[in-house]
Amino acid sequence: MAQIIDMPKLSDTMTVGTLVKWLKQEGEPVKSGDMLAEVETDKATMELECFFDGTLLRQFAPAGSQVAIGSPLCAIGNPGEKVETPAAVPVPAPKPAAPLPVAAPTPPPAPRPVAPTPVAPALVPVSAPAPAAVSSARVRISPLARRLAAEKGVDYSRVTGSGPGGRIVRADIAAAAAKPAAPAAPAAAPAKSASPKGGADAWPWRSVFDPAPIQPESTAALSNMRTTIARRLVESKTTIPHFYLEIEVDAAPLGALRAQLNAGLGQDGVRLSVNDFILKASAAALRAVPGVNASWDAAGIKFHGAVHVSFAVAIEDGLITPVIRETDQKSVVQISTEAKDLGKRAKEKKLTPAEYTGGTFCVSNLGMMGIARFSAIINPPNAAILAVGATVRKPVVQDDQIVIGERMSLTLSCDHRVVDGALGARFLNALKDHLEHPALLLV
Amino acid sequence: MPVLTYREAIRHALAEELERDSSVVVLGEEVGQFNGAYKVTEGLLAKFGPKRIVDTPISEAGFIGLGVGASMLGIRPVMELMFWSFYSVAFDQILNNAANVRYMSGGLINCPIVIRGPANGGTNVGATHSHTPENVLANHPGVKVVVPSTAADAKGLLKSAIRDNDPVFFLENTLLYGEKGEVPEGEHVVPLGLADVKRAGTDLTIVTYGRSVLHSLAAAEILQRDHGASVEVVDLRTIRPLDLDTVLASVAKTHRVLIVEEQKPFASVGSQLAYMIQREAFDELDAPIHRLATVDAPAIYSPPVEVEQLPNPSRVLKAALEALA
Numbered sequence: 001m002a003q004i005i006d007m008p009k010l011s012d013t014m015t016v017g018t019l020v021k022w023l024k025q026e027g028e029p030v031k032s033g034d035m036l037a038e039v040e041t042d043k044a045t046m047e048l049e050c051f052f053d054g055t056l057l058r059q060f061a062p063a064g065s066q067v068a069i070g071s072p073l074c075a076i077g078n079p080g081e082k083v084e085t086p087a088a089v090p091v092p093a094p095k096p097a098a099p100l101p102v103a104a105p106t107p108p109p110a111p112r113p114v115a116p117t118p119v120a121p122a123l124v125p126v127s128a129p130a131p132a133a134v135s136s137a138r139v140r141i142s143p144l145a146r147r148l149a150a151e152k153g154v155d156y157s158r159v160t161g162s163g164p165g166g167r168i169v170r171a172d173i174a175a176a177a178a179k180p181a182a183p184a185a186p187a188a189a190p191a192k193s194a195s196p197k198g199g200a201d202a203w204p205w206r207s208v209f210d211p212a213p214i215q216p217e218s219t220a221a222l223s224n225m226r227t228t229i230a231r232r233l234v235e236s237k238t239t240i241p242h243f244y245l246e247i248e249v250d251a252a253p254l255g256a257l258r259a260q261l262n263a264g265l266g267q268d269g270v271r272l273s274v275n276d277f278i279l280k281a282s283a284a285a286l287r288a289v290p291g292v293n294a295s296w297d298a299a300g301i302k303f304h305g306a307v308h309v310s311f312a313v314a315i316e317d318g319l320i321t322p323v324i325r326e327t328d329q330k331s332v333v334q335i336s337t338e339a340k341d342l343g344k345r346a347k348e349k350k351l352t353p354a355e356y357t358g359g360t361f362c363v364s365n366l367g368m369m370g371i372a373r374f375s376a377i378i379n380p381p382n383a384a385i386l387a388v389g390a391t392v393r394k395p396v397v398q399d400d401q402i403v404i405g406e407r408m409s410l411t412l413s414c415d416h417r418v419v420d421g422a423l424g425a426r427f428l429n430a431l432k433d434h435l436e437h438p439a440l441l442l443v
Numbered sequence: 444m445p446v447l448t449y450r451e452a453i454r455h456a457l458a459e460e461l462e463r464d465s466s467v468v469v470l471g472e473e474v475g476q477f478n479g480a481y482k483v484t485e486g487l488l489a490k491f492g493p494k495r496i497v498d499t500p501i502s503e504a505g506f507i508g509l510g511v512g513a514s515m516l517g518i519r520p521v522m523e524l525m526f527w528s529f530y531s532v533a534f535d536q537i538l539n540n541a542a543n544v545r546y547m548s549g550g551l552i553n554c555p556i557v558i559r560g561p562a563n564g565g566t567n568v569g570a571t572h573s574h575t576p577e578n579v580l581a582n583h584p585g586v587k588v589v590v591p592s593t594a595a596d597a598k599g600l601l602k603s604a605i606r607d608n609d610p611v612f613f614l615e616n617t618l619l620y621g622e623k624g625e626v627p628e629g630e631h632v633v634p635l636g637l638a639d640v641k642r643a644g645t646d647l648t649i650v651t652y653g654r655s656v657l658h659s660l661a662a663a664e665i666l667q668r669d670h671g672a673s674v675e676v677v678d679l680r681t682i683r684p685l686d687l688d689t690v691l692a693s694v695a696k697t698h699r700v701l702i703v704e705e706q707k708p709f710a711s712v713g714s715q716l717a718y719m720i721q722r723e724a725f726d727e728l729d730a731p732i733h734r735l736a737t738v739d740a741p742a743i744y745s746p747p748v749e750v751e752q753l754p755n756p757s758r759v760l761k762a763a764l765e766a767l768a
């Protein structure tokens with residue numbers, strides 16, 4: 001009897017998959033472990049593995065078609081065996097949103113005792129990786145070139161040196177700065193503003209006099225990812241009672257700590273981003289205020305015992321939220337390494353479902369693109385999402401004096417069914433305290 | 444502007460200061476009747492007489508000591524060493540007594556002595572006559588050390604040296620005595636402690652002094668012509684006090700440094716200068732600081748080899764190309 005192979009559920013949010021390409025054709029012998037087809041889910045493209053030996057008798061879905069979970073894809077059996085076309089499962093329609101009870105008024109957040117003016121903590125590297133025996137990884141760069149690279153924002157680890165022994169010299173940095181930045185995902189590229197200095201690349205936008213039409217009139221077919229984003233965000237924004245809490249954080253201590261760590265760890269190839277610290281601090285704050293580490297469920301509120309912080313990554317045609325598991329148990333360096341790897345593979349659409357599901361809290365950061373503050377839509381089933389803005393130099397009042405401060409805005413979107421105002425405020429204060437005393441994140 | 448030899452420029456400075464200030468006297472071996480071993484003091488005895496122009500015995504320890512004592516009592520002696528190499532005979536007088544007396548007297552006693560003479564190699568006079576002790580001298584707080592490269596600087600700096608109230612050691616060069624250069628007419632005084640940009644450039648700073656300035660300028664022309672490299676040549680002129688500001692301004696412009704000196708390289712003026720530049724201008728440097736010095740050996744007696752032991756335009760050119768790499 002022939003085995004019917006159905007569309008598997010390859011991600012927890014997947015309802016249909018697109019059969020991108022058949023790798024085995026009808027009549028071809030197959031064995032267990034062979035790859036039969038490529039299937040695109042809402043998040044990634046994966047290969048469909050065969051668990052039987054025999055011959056691929058029939059393909060029920062042509063390449064490019066959308067197939068609901070549980071619908072038949074193909075049949076495998078003995079050569080010449082007859083197979084009937086089994087019934088397909090209809091593509092499920094989204095469930096209508098259930099009517100919601102009116103939320104109770106939010107109690108005002110409990111006043112917090114004001115902490116004494118924090119003194120920048122003396123920073124002791126706690127668990128710096130052991131230096132390599134031979135520092136062959138150290139970049140050879142002249143002091144001037146190093147300074148210019150920092151001034152011009154050139155990542156000199158990507159620059160080839162033309163000086164003796166491959167040393168990077170001033171001319172190499174000048175050449176690298178003159179070239180356009182390495183192509184990154186368009187959405188992730190830092191927003192480039194017009195330079196007041198003039199020059200060929202002073203105006204990054206389209207020419208004012210460009211006569212071409214802005215774009216052809218067209219309708220793009222919805223990709224699985226676009227469909228999933230649309231479905232889930234509409235579901236979130238229409239069924240979850242969002243409310244928003246904003247807090248401003250003194251980012252100077254974090255900036256100082258990060259500069260120290262990056263200076264000290266640079267030769268080991270470690271470069272920590274602000275976001276790495278946000279992820280770590282979010283995990284620490286969830287440990288401190290675990291009520292936010294929860295999900296609304298029809299059966300009751302689920303409180304999660306483990307902290308899995310996900311983070312939004314812009315990729316072609318959408319975004320995805322890979323998860324750093326047990327975030328609170330990992331060092332900032334581990335988080336950084338993992339986040340870099342996940343981010344890179346997300347852009348290549350190489351993440352496995354396990355890598356982007358199961359998060360208990362989400363961080364979305366547009367600070368590197370110059371956005372001062374924004375409100376994010378909750379990523380269900382999380383109870384909250386953190387929107388991180390840019391670190392901005394601005395006047396602040398300190399000891400009754402107006403001084404230049406470095407401030408970062410954090411906005412928490414909360415699911416009011418799970419998180420009330422006071423709880424959300426407690427969480428944001430815990431997060432603020434951790435970010436303003438960042439040495440604790442190293443312990 | 445009149446063109447004088449370096450020798451004449453020094454003589455003019457001596458004559459003008461002897462004329463201007465009756466406390467100025469010239470002492471040394473053969474400075475009077477023989478008109479100077481290198482004819483720097485030619486004609487001074489005839490003009491100023493034996494009370495002002497004094498021949499001394501061949502005893503540096505004795506006559507330098509005499510000069511140091513006279514200077515403490517208000518005389519302004521200009522002492523000629525036939526070769527600066529003989530300074531070591533009078534080391535105690537120069538660097539133990541003259542250098543320290545103002546400090547040890549609590550400022551009550553000045554020592555306005557000038558000791559001058561040639562300090563150079565390249566003339567096949569052997570290892571004991573070819574020392575360049577500017578680094579040894581400058582190692583002593585309380586003294587001033589001057590090494591002029593041109594006729595104009597020689598005149599202007601010697602006049603400042605004679606008027607200065609501290610011991611000033613003035614190091615000339617027998618191979619420069621015949622070099623001609625324009626010297627401003629009239630009162631021409633160059634202050635001590637001020638370097639001079641002898642050639643402006645943008646790609647490499649050569650910091651140098653003395654005869655090496657001439658070699659560096661010659662190499663700079665070749666670098667411009669054959670390699671399109673624009674070289675700035677900074678002439679220190681005074682080793683102590685050192686005009687680091689002018690050096691740093693040049694480094695901030697070119698970001699690369701070559702130090703050229705007619706010194707043995709170990710613990711030399713150049714090694715001190717390299718330290719100071721990297722300390723103050725680390726973030727301006729696009730390459731390590733390069734140095735070109737005399738090859739580290741006693742002055743070689745073979746004339747063709749001695750030429751290669753000392754800095755010369757082709758050695759400067761080679762070192763400059765390395766510094767520009």
